[in-house]
Amino acid sequence: MSVSRRAALAYLAGAAALSACGTRKNIRVGSKNFTESFVIAEIYSQALERSGLPVDRRFNLGSTQIALAAMRRGDIDLYPEYTGTAAIDVLHLPPMHDPIQLYRTVAREFAQRYDLFWLTPSPMNDSQGLAVTSDFAKRERIETLSQLAPVASRFRLATIQEFVVRPDGIPGLQKLYGGFQFREVRTYDIALKYRALLEGKADVASAFTTDGAIAVDRLTVLRDDRKLWPPYNVAPVVRKQTLQTQPHVARILDRVSPAITDTVARQMNAAVESGQDPSDIAAAFLKGISA
Amino acid sequence: MTYAVTHFGKIAWLTLAHAELVFVSLAAASLIAVPLGVWAARRPHAGVWILGTLGALYTIPSLALLALLVQAVGLGFSPIFAALVVYAQFMLARSVAVGIRGVDPAQRDAANGLGMSPMQRLVRVEFPLALPIVLSGVRVAAIAAIAIATLGGYVGGGGLGALIFNGLTLHQPAMIVSGSIAASVLAILTDGTLRFAERAVRT
Amino acid sequence: MSAADILFEDVRVRYPGSETFAVDGVTLPVEAGELVVLLGPSGCGKSTLLRTVNRLVTPQSGRVLVGDKDVASLDAVELRRSIGYAIQAVGLFAHMTVAENVAIVPTLLGWSRADIDARVDELLLLIDLAPQTFRNRRPRELSGGQAQRVGVARAIAGKPGVLLMDEPFGAVDAIVRQSLQRELVRIVRTLKTTTLFVTHDVSEALLLADRVVVMREGRVEQSASPDELLDAPATQYVRDLVRAGDDVYRRYYLHLRDELR
Numbered sequence: 001m002s003v004s005r006r007a008a009l010a011y012l013a014g015a016a017a018l019s020a021c022g023t024r025k026n027i028r029v030g031s032k033n034f035t036e037s038f039v040i041a042e043i044y045s046q047a048l049e050r051s052g053l054p055v056d057r058r059f060n061l062g063s064t065q066i067a068l069a070a071m072r073r074g075d076i077d078l079y080p081e082y083t084g085t086a087a088i089d090v091l092h093l094p095p096m097h098d099p100i101q102l103y104r105t106v107a108r109e110f111a112q113r114y115d116l117f118w119l120t121p122s123p124m125n126d127s128q129g130l131a132v133t134s135d136f137a138k139r140e141r142i143e144t145l146s147q148l149a150p151v152a153s154r155f156r157l158a159t160i161q162e163f164v165v166r167p168d169g170i171p172g173l174q175k176l177y178g179g180f181q182f183r184e185v186r187t188y189d190i191a192l193k194y195r196a197l198l199e200g201k202a203d204v205a206s207a208f209t210t211d212g213a214i215a216v217d218r219l220t221v222l223r224d225d226r227k228l229w230p231p232y233n234v235a236p237v238v239r240k241q242t243l244q245t246q247p248h249v250a251r252i253l254d255r256v257s258p259a260i261t262d263t264v265a266r267q268m269n270a271a272v273e274s275g276q277d278p279s280d281i282a283a284a285f286l287k288g289i290s291a
Numbered sequence: 292m293t294y295a296v297t298h299f300g301k302i303a304w305l306t307l308a309h310a311e312l313v314f315v316s317l318a319a320a321s322l323i324a325v326p327l328g329v330w331a332a333r334r335p336h337a338g339v340w341i342l343g344t345l346g347a348l349y350t351i352p353s354l355a356l357l358a359l360l361v362q363a364v365g366l367g368f369s370p371i372f373a374a375l376v377v378y379a380q381f382m383l384a385r386s387v388a389v390g391i392r393g394v395d396p397a398q399r400d401a402a403n404g405l406g407m408s409p410m411q412r413l414v415r416v417e418f419p420l421a422l423p424i425v426l427s428g429v430r431v432a433a434i435a436a437i438a439i440a441t442l443g444g445y446v447g448g449g450g451l452g453a454l455i456f457n458g459l460t461l462h463q464p465a466m467i468v469s470g471s472i473a474a475s476v477l478a479i480l481t482d483g484t485l486r487f488a489e490r491a492v493r494t
Numbered sequence: 495m496s497a498a499d500i501l502f503e504d505v506r507v508r509y510p511g512s513e514t515f516a517v518d519g520v521t522l523p524v525e526a527g528e529l530v531v532l533l534g535p536s537g538c539g540k541s542t543l544l545r546t547v548n549r550l551v552t553p554q555s556g557r558v559l560v561g562d563k564d565v566a567s568l569d570a571v572e573l574r575r576s577i578g579y580a581i582q583a584v585g586l587f588a589h590m591t592v593a594e595n596v597a598i599v600p601t602l603l604g605w606s607r608a609d610i611d612a613r614v615d616e617l618l619l620l621i622d623l624a625p626q627t628f629r630n631r632r633p634r635e636l637s638g639g640q641a642q643r644v645g646v647a648r649a650i651a652g653k654p655g656v657l658l659m660d661e662p663f664g665a666v667d668a669i670v671r672q673s674l675q676r677e678l679v680r681i682v683r684t685l686k687t688t689t690l691f692v693t694h695d696v697s698e699a700l701l702l703a704d705r706v707v708v709m710r711e712g713r714v715e716q717s718a719s720p721d722e723l724l725d726a727p728a729t730q731y732v733r734d735l736v737r738a739g740d741d742v743y744r745r746y747y748l749h750l751r752d753e754l755r
Contacts (some may be wrong), residue, residue: 001439028367028449033460058366058447060460075447190460205396272461363630368497401585403601405648419589423585473744494588 001070024078026056030076032121033060034069034190036126036210036234036265036274040080044236047256050286051248063162064089072114077242081118082126084232086110086285088168099125099231108235117243119253121235122260124210128168128229129221131159132198137220144223149179149202156184168229169206169267176228194219210262212270234260249269259289294465302454306371309450312368312443313436313481316375316384319430324380328387330415335383338388345381353378353439361446371440371448378439379432386428418440422492430485437478441470451477497688498561500524502545503631505556507542508710515554516542518712526655531699533735536710540692541660543709547690548577548658560656574603578605578649578657578687580737582664584641586633592618592644593629599652617647617650620681639670646678657682657689663698675702679754696736700724700747701754708732720751 002155009046025047031041038059045055058076061067064085070076086106087093093109096102107118108149148155163169164187173180182204188196196202207214211223236253243250264285272279295302322402348427353374360370394417402412418425444452451470458466501524506590507517517539520539524530545551546558549570558565565573574740586595593614600610618625621643640663650656663671663678678704682689693699699706700720708715708731709725718727727733737743 028447037462056367056447058443058454059445059453060456061366068369179347189462192444192462245349253389272329272463275294275465277294277463277466278457279301297596358720395585395588397581397583397585398584398587399585400581400585401579404550404574404576404579404581406571406573406602406652408571411602416587420587422589492589494632 002163009289025245026054027060027078027242027249028056028076030049030061030067031059032064032079033062035212035278036208036269037080037270039272039278039281040234040260042278043256043260043285044078044080044253045250046279046286048160049225053246053248053252062102071116071237071239074239074241076167078236078238078253080234081237082232082234084168084230087230088172089166092167095227095236097227097230099173099233103233105233111288117238118195119236119238119250120257121189121233122132122257124234124265125209126164126232126234126265127206127216127224127282128130128223128232129207129209131194131205131211131219131221132219133195133213136203137222142222143220144225145173145228146225148222149173149177152180152182152204154183154202156186156201157204157206158186158188158196158207160190160193161187163206172228210256210265210269212266212268212273215266216270216273235244255285256289261286292338294463298469302469304414305449305451305470306353309437309440309443309452309474311449311478312371312440312450313318313375313433315373317379317433319372320376320432321374321383322380324383325387327380328384329391331384331388332391335392337352342385342388344382345384349375349381353442357442357446364391366447368448370446371443371452374442375436375440379436382428382432382435386425387421387429390424390428391417393424397439407430408491420494423489426485426489426492430482430489431472433479433481433485435457441474457482460461497526497686499526500656500688501557501559502543502546503557504560505524505543505553507546507551507553515539515668515712517546519556520709520712520714521556522687522707522714522717524690526688527686528704529679529691529726530705530707531650531703532690532692532707532709533694533696533699534635534715535694537711539712540709544658544660544690547656548574548579549647567584575599575652576651576656578654578659579655580649580659580662581643582661584645584662584665585650586636586641586644589632591630591632592623592636595644596647596651597632598648599654603652604668613651617651621647621677638666639674641676642666643671646674646681648755650681650687653685654689657687659689660692661694662691664695671698674740676754677680678702687749695749697750700736701751708735722735 029041030047031037041059045057048055061070067079083102083106087096087102091106091109093105103118103121108144109203110118112115130148137143164185170180170185176236186196186202193205193219197205198217207221213219214221235257238249268281268285273280303443328340331341354378357370357374360373364370364373384493398420399412400417407415440450441449441452441455444456451474453471454466458470502520502522505517505520506515509513510630522545532543534540542551546553547560547565548665549565584716596614597610614629615625618628623640623643636644645662663674666674675698693703703720704721705717706723707717710731716723723732723736724738727736727738
């Protein structure tokens with residue numbers, strides 16, 4: 001009887017100790033719910049850890065809105081964001097096509113409005129686009145968005161939920177190019193949409209220009225001749241408090257960002273899709289640049 | 292399943308984190324549930340209301356409750372911990388109540404007659420006798436918690452849920468399968484251990 | 495603790511939700527060291543009356559005094575630790591060993607470990623269960639008679655001045671019961687504890703009691719020694735109950751009684 005009482009006390013003491021363990025001052029790195037966001041967030045996380053800073057990973061948070069809400073609420077300290085997404089989805093600014101001007105604008109606005117700071121951006125440009133198979137492009141003789149716009153009613157679009165509603169998604173296409181009334185719009189999980197395209201269940205798929213599948217499956221990205229989509233350069237967005245309490249964060253990530261190019265991005269995305277673990281991919285990337 | 296082999300360390304670490312989350316939340320849950328269960332046993336009329344309310348909480352879809360908790364306490368460990376504490380209440384409080392109510396009335400009468408205070412009677416006689424039933428309630432609550440805790444992957448709460456949901460996002464079935472199997476193994480081990488404990492305390 | 499006397503003063507008990515009084519005005523003195531048997535059919539109030547002594551039951555009116563103190567003015571838990579209590583179902587704590595069961599009141603009273611161990615051994619010997627063998631047994635390993643004996647040992651472990659027993663030998667067969675009765679008389683005589691013993695069994699009452707209190711419907715029919723009951727029953731009910739007119743019966747039980755002494 002005294003044995004079970006002692007056991008109960010040990011149980012409670014252990015529980016209290018363990019729950020206290022969770023309150024260290026780690027840097028909380030977030031990511032959105034797609035592959036590239038994951039990999040880049042993992043690169044940021046490992047870069048910080050290699051410099052001795054402890055990291056709590058809170059990946060897979062969801063869409064832009066959710067990730068930003070988490071930042072503003074203080075649930076995460078930094079996450080990778082795209083200049084184009086910030087300008088159109090968050091700040092609702094008119095389109096800008098100069099990458100540097102765009103970056104400076106969003107950085108200024110985020111600092112003023114949200115107390116969130118953009119670090120050095122990467123060269124990779126993960127813009128949006130509409131992709132088709134090479135066969136389709138040849139057969140229909142469609143190479144640009146202006147060519148697709150009026151005849152979209154003949155075709156089926158495979159896309160993700162965010163694209164249907166975001167201002168620079170279908171609404172933006174319709175506004176700038178006219179037309180784009182697809183015969184059918186189906187939403188898929190983010191990487192399954194290419195499979196729909198390849199299996200003939202869709203004719204057009206919304207795409208990101210650094211998607212691994214584009215290289216692997218030899219897809220064609222239609223030219224954005226009227227320039228709907230601005231550049232989408234990725235950079236770490238960090239909370240003010242974090243920069244103040246952990247000033248090394250900026251230095252560490254600024255050293256990493258310039259190495260993420262278009263080519264590197266597509267390779268990493270393709271690697272994930274072929275089954276490699278993002279941790280391994282990020283580790284290989286960091287080893288490559290520190291060598 | 293080479294993923295499981297090459298990433299065994301990571302899977303083991305996540306399984307431990309998962310087990311820790313479940314253990315800590317059950318411990319915290321019992322601090323609330325045991326007094327509630329004792330109260331429900333002592334006062335059957337109030338007990339119906341108490342257990343009824345806890346039962347209603349139990350039927351709230353876990354993802355919905357988790358979303359509400361994220362709004363209240365943010366991401367990470369806190370919301371999934373809070374959700375697990377809420378869900379464990381019904382099973383734990385009910386098994387405490389049933390266990391104590393089921394104690395042999397003669398032993399209860401003897402405890403009173405020999406001069407135990409109500410608290411002494413509870414601690415020295417009623418609770419130890421109720422322990423097999425209480426442990427079976429803990430067992431059921433633990434298995435449920437292991438499953439619900441995988442939702443932690445949605446909210447940055449770590450554990451095997453992170454492995455499973457990241458696997459879903461990254462389209463890596465190996466991660467999903469590894470995470471699921473690890474959770475099942477954890478559940479089976481927990482079940483076995485607690486069954487053994489139940490038998491050990493049976494009088 | 496030395497034997498105390500008990501006094502019931504016009505005690506009335508009614509259970510909630512019941513029209514009738516379970517105990518309907520009982521006034522009864524019990525002298526220190528007496529073994530008094532409360533005898534009657536089920537529902538006559540004998541168990542209820544017994545349980546007013548250790549405050550497991552609270553009377554609606556009247557007083558119960560133990561050693562000249564009104565039990566209502568004492569702390570209930572402390573009171574019970576000074577009064578031995580043994581019931582028909584025994585209620586040995588299933589998760590404790592025999593030794594732990596017997597030691598329960600001394601433990602509650604805060605005796606030293608050494609004193610407790612000595613007392614347990616002493617009592618096990620008294621009830622004829624070898625300490626070496628039985629100390630660490632569990633209740634489920636005991637026979638009905640052994641369990642009853644442990645129940646009695648547990649009741650007197652704290653050296654109470656008063657012992658309450660509610661049909662403690664009711665659940666065992668006749669042969670075991672006889673040996674238990676013999677043992678009880680021996681123990682009670684040795685310890686000189688004031689004992690209140692409840693039973694519905696007339697022969698048991700006549701065998702054990704210094705004085706028998708016959709109860710019916712919450713009231714005392716007669717309070718007298720067994721001899722007096724047989725010689726001079728106060729009412730027809732008592733006469734029929736103890737078969738006062740039956741000489742053969744009387745001789746048989748008087749004979750058994752002498753044997754017991």
